[in-house]
Amino acid sequence: MGRKVVEQRARVTHALEALRHRIGLALGAAGNAHSDAEHELTKLRLEQLVLSVGLDRAGTDSALAEYRGDPAMAAVLSWLESVRSRFYADWADGPDELRRLVASAAPGPAGRPPSEWLGKLGTEDGPASPGLWRIGEASVDGASVGRTPGTTLSFDVAVPLLDESHLSITSVPKTRATVDALVENLLMRVLSTFAPGAVKVHLWDVGQLTAVLPNFYALSRTSAVTVHDPTRLVDLLDELAGHIRRIHTQTMQAGYASLRALREATGKRVEPWRIAVLYGNGEDLAPEHLRDLKRVASGALAAGISLVLVDVPTVLGGSVETISLLDDRRAVTSMTGAGVEVRLDSPLPGGQVANAAARIAEAIVTRQGGPRSFADLLPTEFGQECSARELRTPVGFHEGEPVDVVIGDATPHALIGGPSGSGKTNFLYALLGGLAARYSPDELALYLLDFKEGVSFAGLAPGKKDESWLPHARLVGVNVNTDREFGLALLRFLSDEMRRRSAAAKEFEVTNIAELREADPNGHWPRIVAVIDEFQYLFAERDSVTAMATSLLEDLARRGRSQGIHLILASQDIAGIDAFWGKPAVFEQCTLRIAMPKARRVLAESNQAAVSAPRWHAVVNHESGVAHGNQLAHIPDASGKNTFPVLQRQLWQRYASHGRPRLFDGAVAPRLDELTAFTALAPGSSRPRALVGLSIEVADNAHGVELPAAPGRNLAVLGSSTAEALSVLDAATRSLARQHAPGTAEFVLGCAVDRCLDDVRALGDDLAALGHKAPVVPASELPALIAERAAQLSEADGECYLVLYGVDAVLPALEHKEPGRPSGLDHLRALLKQGPVKGLHVLGWWRGVARLKDTLGFGGTEDIGAWVALDVQGSELAAFCAGQVVHWAPRAGRALFFDRSTHASPEVTVPFHRPEADHA
Known part of the structure; x- marks a missing residue:
């Protein structure tokens, strides 16, 4: 047992000695490696120092003085000398x-x-x-x-x-x-x-x-x-x-x-x-x-x-x-x-x-080249560019180089701002001129709307002094500051066009206008640019027009780009547009920003470039107004006399076959005889249509009341405005006369307002000249006429229109009743209720809503199928509009029209100008 212990101890001692030996060898090797590493690191540091001052200066440079006696320095210098010698030996050339x-x-x-x-x-x-x-x-x-x-x-x-x-x-x-x-x-x-x-x-x-x-x-x-x-x-x-x-x-x-x-x-x-x-x-x-x-x-x-x-x-x-x-x-x-x-x-x-x-x-x-002119913006040849991918044109110059505006998928919509006198209108002319010169009307369609009280775009439509027009313009609207409905109509039109293009894109299985044009080369798909100057008027009231316009504009801003529909919104001051600041989608899509000198809130909040911009310049920014996108451009005079009109006439002579634009001038009453809806009327219609006014929409259409043989097909004109009442009844009567062959219809003109008698007689003469029977009945004879016609209802044969001016003026006479006999008012009510089915229609003017109610009596509102309200407050019209609240405040030259058979709500209409009024 003792021997085994001794042997075991000997083995352990031997193993420990072997371990100590190996550890010693390892430590020695590590020490040598550490020493070698320190030596190598010293050489590298010295080499770096030598290279930093240059090999030729190493012997004298003060930064190396402390190392001159170091053997490592000598080795480094020797090695670098040998490297340089070898390098230069191979580098003789x-x-x-x-x-x-x-x-x-x-x-x-x-x-x-x-x-x-x-x-x-x-x-x-x-x-x-x-x-x-x-x-x-x-x-x-x-x-x-x-x-x-x-x-x-x-x-x-x-x-x-x-x-x-x-x-x-x-x-x-x-x-x-x-x-x-x-x-x-x-x-x-x-x-x-x-x-x-x-x-x-x-x-x-x-x-x-x-x-x-x-x-x-x-x-x-x-x-x-x-x-x-x-x-x-x-x-x-x-x-x-x-x-x-x-x-x-x-x-x-x-x-x-x-x-x-x-x-x-x-x-x-x-x-x-x-x-x-x-x-x-x-x-x-x-x-x-x-x-x-x-x-x-x-x-x-x-x-x-x-x-x-x-x-x-x-x-x-x-x-x-x-x-x-x-x-x-x-x-x-x-x-x-x-x-x-x-x-x-x-x-x-x-x-x-x-x-x-x-x-x-x-x-x-x-x-x-000094100040550049409008002519420098124009290409040498007109109409050579394709709009499939984008629209591009220079609008000004910076240091002699053109500054472009690009409208396309990346910058689909533009916001232009500048105070009065800053050159905003001039910029718009420079932009429109450059685009129209580069793109044909097949490539570009313009819809131009000016809300302020001015005619900035009026010259782009044919006028009395200049018959030419801008061929790319499909619509020109001026003086529409009180016609917010016209701006809404334009947005509706663009929204409908966007849906039409979207449906076509789905049919051809494409996603944008460029692909659609490639897939349907025979289609007509120009890029559309809608310019709305002083667009903030659209949102001036907290009403249904503002709500609907905001919704439509937001949808167009989001989806219009892929269908080639672009908005250019211009304003003197956009700081107060509450409806928009709650709808950031519109401004986010307006990535193209144009700031005239002193413009506010057009560029990004921190971008103050417009503050220091000089007169006749603009800051053009394609980056949503962020400062790095600024391009300062001097804008040539594009709106001066004999500047833009010269280009317009050249383009008109080249493209006149594309047709004239629709001109809507809010300050001018439309003429009935110039309206296509009137001139296209002809005898033979089974549903005669009485035109009452111009509809406020993109197409050149008129509001009208169809008068078939059906209950309630009568027309009431409400309000005390004599001129506009005469206009509505005059247009309704003349348009009906065009739809009947001579002698096939009778027009009975009953005038209870003496000051209107001359105008009514003039109308009667014109109808008679067309071959129609058109007797004029004065106020004293109206009760008898009404009684007579009521008695003949059962025997009525053929069309008869009873046109009554100032019905309320004869109400006292009509209300007179003899014992056992119906009153004149009873006869009138009978005509209103039973006449339309027999071919007799009443077109009457009442100078107050209450007086019409008195005429109709309880439950008689159904007998008035259509009405035109003049200087009447909307709150008075609920009874004649299926009980709905009517938002209407009277304004000059405008009326409110409602036909219960076709309308969900009343629409604004523009009474026609009567030629007789020019000679009154």
Whole structure:
């Protein structure tokens, strides 16, 4: 037992000794590895230090003084020397190759001596830019590259900039003049390469309010150079960020990843390059500014923006090259490495730079062409564009370049705002003119409505002085400030058209207007643009018109885009439209915003661009009013005399066959004899229709009462307005007369109002001239006439219309009753109740609702199948409107019409103008 214990202990002791040995070996190896790692780390740190100051200066640079006796330093220096020797041994042709490379990548002003280009205007206007821009030259000893020792071999040094890289410059004390010369050299090379206006420079200096690169002063008076407030770096960064977002949206929609790719694909420059030079002071920027700067830097190159940072300590995202000054002539760059000193180019002669800048500035002004005219907005050939995908036209100019308005799927609807006198109407003419000149009436249909008391669009319809019209216009409505119903009618029409197009799209199994036009090439599917000027009048009251208009407008705003229906809503002031601010869908869909000078609440709340916009300008924004979408445009005079009318006549001569637009002028009473609904009437109708007024709708229709042989088919005109009562009865009678052959109908004109007798007799004469029997019965004979006709009812044969003027004037006589005999009022009631079935219809005028009720008696309202209310309050009409509440306040030149056989609720009608009134 004891022996086993001893043997077991021996085995344990042996195992422990083996373990200690192995641990010792491991610790030794770890120590050696740690020592080797520390030695390697020291070598790497020393290597980094040497490379940062340059191999040639390592022996004298103060930063390396403490390491000169360190064996590791000797090893590092020896190794780097061997690497450089091997590199240059294989690089014997390196300097010459670099010189050829720079010459190829930096042609013209980008790399040539200033004497060859300074003061000359650039001509390059294409999509590409030089890959490199010269800043100086460097040299190496010939021995290091396998050449004759003592021979100096020099080569050009250039850095990338536009589309390629940002640039970070670090100075040393007393080198500000060198930095300015370096920046000025680069900028002048860029500005002298491209056509004037192709490059925009932004200058920001934390230490200077102005006088940043003073030789560029002449350019600062143009958009080529902008000097920014040193205390407002945020403004510059916001501007650059907004530009990046706008360019990103445009390029992505076009299917490209960057502005450079878009330029290369299209073969033309669509945006100027931008260079932002930021002078710091070596101190860190505020955290929020630094964050915004890095965000800008990450997307800037893709948007054509290059940053040049001077003494701004930060690490930018994306491609960045560095230039670190050693003194007032020498620098090292990331392009050549820390081991190669670059001798910076000498400063450009200040006077020559100032003169060159002045020449470029003058060329920019000349290139812009000064104020542009309306003619400059128009294409060389009319009607050449297709609207299948979108509508596009320039509306103005910014620095000589056209500013487009685009209406399509991305920007389906527009909101235009500006106070009185700000040029809103002129902008609308510029927009309409540009669109009409580019798209034929088969591509574009316009519906134009002006609510204010004016005739902004009246000239677009044929008039007395000018017979021409804008062929694209299908509807022109003016002076409709009191006719909110007309705006509602337009929205209903557009809603019906949207449903029609949607049904067609379903039939062809497509989803939008572009696909529908492709699937149905023989169909007529133009894009529709509805312009509603002073649209806020639609929502002026808290009533059913406002509620319905809001609902329709919201639906059109949401769904109209896919069916090619676009809204342009214009207003002087939209601040008080309560109905809309509760319906954000409409404004959200109005992604195109046009703000005239001093306009409020059109752009985004934080976007104050319109406040500072000069006269005759507009802020065009396709990004829902967000600041980065701003484009300032000078709008030419499009509404002056002999401007738009010249274009309209040219278009009219070209497209007159497309037909004239419907003109609705709320300030002018319509003429019956000019109405298609009247001129189309002819004898032979089994259901004669008495026209009473013009209906307020998009189509040129009239309100009318059908008078078949059926109970209740009588017409009552209610109110004390003599002129309008005469108009309604005159139109009703004349329209009925056109539907009967001469001698087949009788018109009995009973006048109880003496002052109307002449007008009634004139009507009777006209009816007689048409071959109709039309006796005129004065007030004294009316009771007898009514009694006679009532007695003949059972024997009635043929059509008879009893037209009574001022029935209430003879009520006392009609109410007289002799014992045992019916009164005249009983006879009249009998005619109203039984006459229509026998072919006798009463068309009567009562000067008050109560008087009509007295005439009809209890339960007699059913005998009046239709009525026209003039100066009568809606609250009085419930009894004649199936008990429903009638919202109606009388207004001049308008009436309320209701026919219980066809209407669910009363509708506003416009009484016709009577020619006799012109001679009254």
